Structure formats: structure tokens, C-alpha cells
Amino acid sequence: MYLLDCDTGVDDAVAILHLLGSGAPLAAVTVTFGNVSAAQAAENTLRVLHLAGRSDVPVAVGGESTLDGSPTRHSATLVHGANGLGGGALEPSPAALLDEAAPELIVRLAHEHAGELRIIATGGFTNLARALELDPAIAGLVREVTLMGGAALVPGNVTPSAEANIVADPLAAASVLGAGWPVVLVPLDVTMTHLIEHDDWQRLADAGGVAGSAAAVLDGYLDFYAGIIGRRCAAMHDALAVAIALGEIEPELAPRAHVEVDVTDGPGRGRTIADLRHRYRGYAPPVDSPVRVVLEARTPLVPSLVERILAF
Amino acid sequence: MYLLDCDTGVDDAVAILHLLGSGAPLAAVTVTFGNVSAAQAAENTLRVLHLAGRSDVPVAVGGESTLDGSPTRHSATLVHGANGLGGGALEPSPAALLDEAAPELIVRLAHEHAGELRIIATGGFTNLARALELDPAIAGLVREVTLMGGAALVPGNVTPSAEANIVADPLAAASVLGAGWPVVLVPLDVTMTHLIEHDDWQRLADAGGVAGSAAAVLDGYLDFYAGIIGRRCAAMHDALAVAIALGEIEPELAPRAHVEVDVTDGPGRGRTIADLRHRYRGYAPPVDSPVRVVLEARTPLVPSLVERILAF
Numbered sequence: 194m195y196l197l198d199c200d201t202g203v204d205d206a207v208a209i210l211h212l213l214g215s216g217a218p219l220a221a222v223t224v225t226f227g228n229v230s231a232a233q234a235a236e237n238t239l240r241v242l243h244l245a246g247r248s249d250v251p252v253a254v255g256g257e258s259t260l261d262g263s264p265t266r267h268s269a270t271l272v273h274g275a276n277g278l279g280g281g282a283l284e285p286s287p288a289a290l291l292d293e294a295a296p297e298l299i300v301r302l303a304h305e306h307a308g309e310l311r312i313i314a315t316g317g318f319t320n321l322a323r324a325l326e327l328d329p330a331i332a333g334l335v336r337e338v339t340l341m342g343g344a345a346l347v348p349g350n351v352t353p354s355a356e357a358n359i360v361a362d363p364l365a366a367a368s369v370l371g372a373g374w375p376v377v378l379v380p381l382d383v384t385m386t387h388l389i390e391h392d393d394w395q396r397l398a399d400a401g402g403v404a405g406s407a408a409a410v411l412d413g414y415l416d417f418y419a420g421i422i423g424r425r426c427a428a429m430h431d432a433l434a435v436a437i438a439l440g441e442i443e444p445e446l447a448p449r450a451h452v453e454v455d456v457t458d459g460p461g462r463g464r465t466i467a468d469l470r471h472r473y474r475g476y477a478p479p480v481d482s483p484v485r486v487v488l489e490a491r492t493p494l495v496p497s498l499v500e501r502i503l504a505f
Numbered sequence: 506m507y508l509l510d511c512d513t514g515v516d517d518a519v520a521i522l523h524l525l526g527s528g529a530p531l532a533a534v535t536v537t538f539g540n541v542s543a544a545q546a547a548e549n550t551l552r553v554l555h556l557a558g559r560s561d562v563p564v565a566v567g568g569e570s571t572l573d574g575s576p577t578r579h580s581a582t583l584v585h586g587a588n589g590l591g592g593g594a595l596e597p598s599p600a601a602l603l604d605e606a607a608p609e610l611i612v613r614l615a616h617e618h619a620g621e622l623r624i625i626a627t628g629g630f631t632n633l634a635r636a637l638e639l640d641p642a643i644a645g646l647v648r649e650v651t652l653m654g655g656a657a658l659v660p661g662n663v664t665p666s667a668e669a670n671i672v673a674d675p676l677a678a679a680s681v682l683g684a685g686w687p688v689v690l691v692p693l694d695v696t697m698t699h700l701i702e703h704d705d706w707q708r709l710a711d712a713g714g715v716a717g718s719a720a721a722v723l724d725g726y727l728d729f730y731a732g733i734i735g736r737r738c739a740a741m742h743d744a745l746a747v748a749i750a751l752g753e754i755e756p757e758l759a760p761r762a763h764v765e766v767d768v769t770d771g772p773g774r775g776r777t778i779a780d781l782r783h784r785y786r787g788y789a790p791p792v793d794s795p796v797r798v799v800l801e802a803r804t805p806l807v808p809s810l811v812e813r814i815l816a817f
Contacts, residue, residue, distance in 0.1 A: 353780035423786040461773030468665035
């Protein structure tokens with residue numbers, strides 16, 4: 194059983210479609226801030242689920258504040274467009290948010306599906322950290338937590354050090370990475386290697402329907418990445434985390450490592466400091482850590498992602 | 506004209522031999538702490554120069570304290586043996602240290618060789634930072650500063666973040682990297698790819714003479730690296746910086762980048778935070794920074810290093 198915690202967001206929207214299209218059982222989607230405010234991300238999530246014909250999936254939203262009270266910064270306008278969906282105009286959903294707050298829902302579902310719940314988190318990690326505050330015992334109940342976030346041996350994308358989901362709430366990230374539950378960290382090291390190209394995008398746009406709507410959402414995102422990479426394309430960060438959590442992509446290299454988050458106010462704030470000093474001997478012997486850091490995941494994601502969106 | 510600032514040190518010793526063997530003009534060697542105390546490093550430097558028959562090279566020593574008063578930590582016993590020369594017993598030199606302190610000498614030589622002095626620094630950067638304090642104008646007089654230090658896209662070697670020469674005195678490193686003079690930073694990214702292997706070492710040991718003494722100095726260092734890499738070999742950090750400064754090795758990839766040093770007391774302390782976010786478009790357009798970060802240097806160093814030591 195899966196639970197997705199996200200901050201929808203263009204690539205979260207694509208990740209939701211990828212997850213729904215897999216047919217994997219989805220208990221709920223919880224929503225946090227990051228790309229946009231939690232409130233905007235919740236509205237976007239409802240619309241994406243409605244687009245996919247899955248308004249039945251329960252959606253709960255979390256708070257708008259970081260664990261340490263540091264200001265939130267939404268990357269929306271620059272990266273994800275004013276509404277977080279690249280300006281893509283998705284239809285409003287008839288469904289409403291749950292009354293239950295996201296952290297409470299996470300705790301409840303961890304108990305209801307004890308030993309079976311797999312959490313995929315593709316936004317800031319505030320909801321998960323708040324859930325751990327509410328009930329630390331969930332660390333022993335959740336089967337696996339797959340986090341899109343961080344940068345191990347590559348630069349960040351918000352600062353030279355920090356990736357967006359970690360720097361959104363560094364203390365929350367530290368809590369989630371240090372909770373003791375099994376974590377698979379899917380950092381920029383691999384997500385920046387799974388790019389949807391303009392030609393893929395054109396196929397979606399030409400197909401119309403759900404795919405056409407996805408293309409409308411993606412359009413500005415490809416423009417943004419043109420400035421990063423030099424051509425119209427875009428990194429499928431969140432969908433890669435979904436594919437890894439689903440077992441569709443088996444990483445070639447994902448060593449166990451101690452991972453610390455820089456929560457200082459220095460230039461490293463938000464850096465995921467993975468202790469990878471054993472790299473020179475092939476990461477052997479394995480480190481005793483519940484966190485695995487995905488460093489290589491070469492199975493192509495984008496072809497199956499595109500086919501899955503076209504199949505809606 | 507060259508000036509070497511070092512903390513001799515096993516691989517500094519090898520770097521000194523590589524530099525002397527090149528025949529490049531050497532104005533002086535200045536000595537700082539790092540691998541060992543400045544006093545021990547100075548004694549070691551005199552002995553290495555004497556071993557090479559170059560007791561004529563002026564040697565000056567700097568102070569034993571960091572810019573911010575943080576404690577110095579010498580990696581000697583673990584990595585470089587109790588005396589910093591792997592326990593290798595080199596003969597005492599008849600030469601003495603200059604009365605002039607290292608920072609003063611650096612300032613004087615920068616003026617005497619205005620526009621021509623190339624500094625190679627392979628220890629902590631305290632002497633250079635103190636020289637900049639004494640006379641900030643030297644930043645406009647020195648032709649180039651080649652620093653062995655830091656880690657851009659690889660882990661550190663003292664902490665998960667930090668490389669030894671930077672963490673020896675992070676504030677000094679920040680000063681030297683930010684002085685505005687042309688800097689070539691030679692980080693672990695490349696120095697960990699230039700390994701002297703056991704067979705190379707055996708050739709030195711079998712040859713006796715200067716080479717045999719170098720082998721005695723290197724012996725324990727190869728044992729230390731066996732724990733890091735899984736076989737008897739050792740990274741030639743400092744000699745690589747020398748070879749790059751001499752122009753013997755031309756890096757294939759050395760983008761200009763803004764480099765900040767983490768001087769916090771957090772887990773990133775001593776990290777060289779290089780802003781390499783333009784990597785995805787081939788580091789184009791070039792960044793306006795006087796610092797170049799060497800990321801690829803594939804021309805083999807070790808064969809010429811071994812031949813040069815054998816030729817003494």
C-alpha cells in the first residue's frame with residue numbers, strides 16, 4: 194500500500210499520473226508546501242487526480258510552516274509557473290480535502306497498514322516530520338520511505354549546496370532521514386539524468402486528452418530547464434522516485450550511508466551530507482545505516498512514463 | 506619563479522622531490538601546520554631538501570595557530586606516521602631555517618618577483634592568509650596560486666564534507682580563495698585519481714639512494730591507503746598540484762567557479778562549496794571568477810614522478 198506526500202508542482206503532477214497509471218494501491222495523497230504553498234499544492238493535487246479520473250483518492254493537506262519557523266520559499270513562479278502547474282489550466286475537482294490534517298492521516302494509515310505502508314515523498318518533508326512528532330512509533334510501522342531530495346555528489350538546485358525539497362525545511366529533512374525507518378533517498382545525482390525531451394513532450398501535446406493537459410502543465414517547465422541544460426527538456430525528479438518506490442526501476446548503485454542534513458544558517462544549509470568516503474573501495478563493507486542513497490539508476494524512466502500518460 | 510608552501514608530510518615530501526627534479530626555479534619553501542605541526546613540518550622540509558642535495562633552498566616557517574583560533578588537528582600519527590614522514594629516518598640537514606617568518610617571506614618574494622611568482626600550496630593555507638593580512642596588495646602581484654585542497658563533487662577525507670588542507674584552517678582557506686588572485690584549486694576530485702601503486706613503490710625501494718629513502722617515507726602511507734582503497738597504493742595529492750602548476754599536466758576540465766568555504770561549526774565545516782550548477786550545460790558560459798576548479802586531469806602523473814625520483 195502506497196501513500197504519496199507531495200507539493201504539486203509540475204513534476205509532482207507527472208509523478209501522480211505515473212503512480213496512478215501503475216495501478217499500485219494508493220491509500221491517500223498528503224500535500225505539503227515547497228514548489229508552492231500547501232494550499233495551492235492541495236488544490237493542484239485535487240485537479241490532477243480529477244484529470245486522471247481518480248477523484249476518489251483521499252487528499253489531506255498539512256501546515257504552511259517549517260519545523261524551525263524559518264521562512265518558506267516557494268519556487269513556484271520561476272520553475273513551476275504562478276499556480277505551480279506551469280500555468281496549465283486543469284479543471285476544478287468535485288472532490289474536497291479531508292478534514293483530517295496530513296500528519297494525522299499519515300499516522301493513522303501507518304497504523305492501519307502496519308508493516309505494509311510505503312511512503313513516497315516528493316515535496317518538503319514537513320508532513321512526515323510532523324507525523325513522527327505526533328507518533329514516533331510510526332518509524333517502526335512504515336515499510337519504506339522513498340524520498341525525492343538532496344544532492345550527494347552533485348550541486349544543489351536552489352543553492353550550490355542545497356536541493357529544493359531539503360532546503361524547504363531542513364530540520365524536517367533531518368528528522369525524516371534520522372528516524373530509523375528504511376529510507377531510499379533519490380537525489381539530484383540520479384533525477385537529473387532522467388529527462389523528458391521536447392520530442393516526448395510533443396507526443397503528449399499532440400495526443401490531447403489527459404496527455405495534452407500534461408503537456409500544457411509541462412510546457413513552461415521545459416522552458417525553465419532549457420536555461421539549465423541548454424535545450425528544451427526537463428528532469429523527472431518526482432516520477433523517478435515513484436518508479437524506484439514501485440520497483441519499476443532497480444538502482445544499480447544505492448549504497449547504505451549515514452546522511453546528515455546541514456541545518457546551520459551557513460552556505461551549506463540544506464545540504465544532504467552523505468558519508469560516502471567508502472566509495473573508493475566500492476562502498477564495501479556495507480555501512481550500518483537504514484538510509485540508502487541512490488547514486489545510479491540507469492533504467493530509462495521517460496519512455497514508460499510517456500506511454501503511461503498516453504494510456505490515460 | 507615558484508614558491509612552495511607545504512606541511513611536510515609524506516606526499517609533500519614526494520611533491521618537493523617532483524618539484525626539485527623538474528628544474529623549475531624555486532625561490533623558497535614556506536612551511537605551515539597541517540599533517541604535522543609547523544615546527545615538525547619545517548624539520549621534515551629541511552631533511553627532504555637535504556636528501557635531494559638542495560639544502561641551499563631557503564626555508565621559512567609560519568605560526569602554529571589558525572586564523573580564528575580554532576584548535577589545530579594534525580593527521581600525523583594516523584596518516585603520515587609519528588614524525589610526518591611515515592617514520593622514514595631522513596638525515597638531519599646542515600641548513601637552518603630563515604629567521605624571517607613564512608608570511609613575511611611570502612610578501613617579500615611577491616614584491617621581488619612581482620608578476621612572476623607562482624605559489625603552490627599543499628598544506629593548510631594559514632601562511633598565505635597571514636601574508637594577505639600583512640599586505641593585501643600581494644593579491645595583485647602573484648601570478649598564480651595553485652592550491653591542493655578541497656572536494657568539489659566528491660566526499661572529503663577528514664569528514665564527509667571536508668578535505669584536510671581546508672579544514673586545517675577554514676577561515677584561511679576562505680581568505681585565500683577569496684583574495685581575487687588567480688587560483689587553481691586541485692581538489693580530491695582529481696588527486697584521488699593519481700595513485701602510486703605498490704609496484705611503483707617497489708621500484709623505488711629496490712633502487713636505494715634517494716628513491717629508497719622516498720620509499721621508506723611512503724611505506725606506511727601506502728598501508729594507510731590500503732584501508733581506504735583496498736590495496737597498497739597512495740594518492741599523490743600534492744605532487745599533482747605541483748605538476749599542474751608546472752604545466753606538466755594540463756587539466757581537461759577546470760571550470761571557473763565561485764567557491765565558498767564553509768566556516769560554520771556545522772557538519773559542513775571545511776567544505777569547499779563550488780557553485781558548479783552550470784555543469785549541465787558544460788560549464789558554459791564561463792563564470793566570472795578568478796578561481797578555477799580542476800575536475801578532470803587524466804594525464805598520468807605517477808610514471809613521470811617515479812622516473813624523476815629514480816633520477817636523483
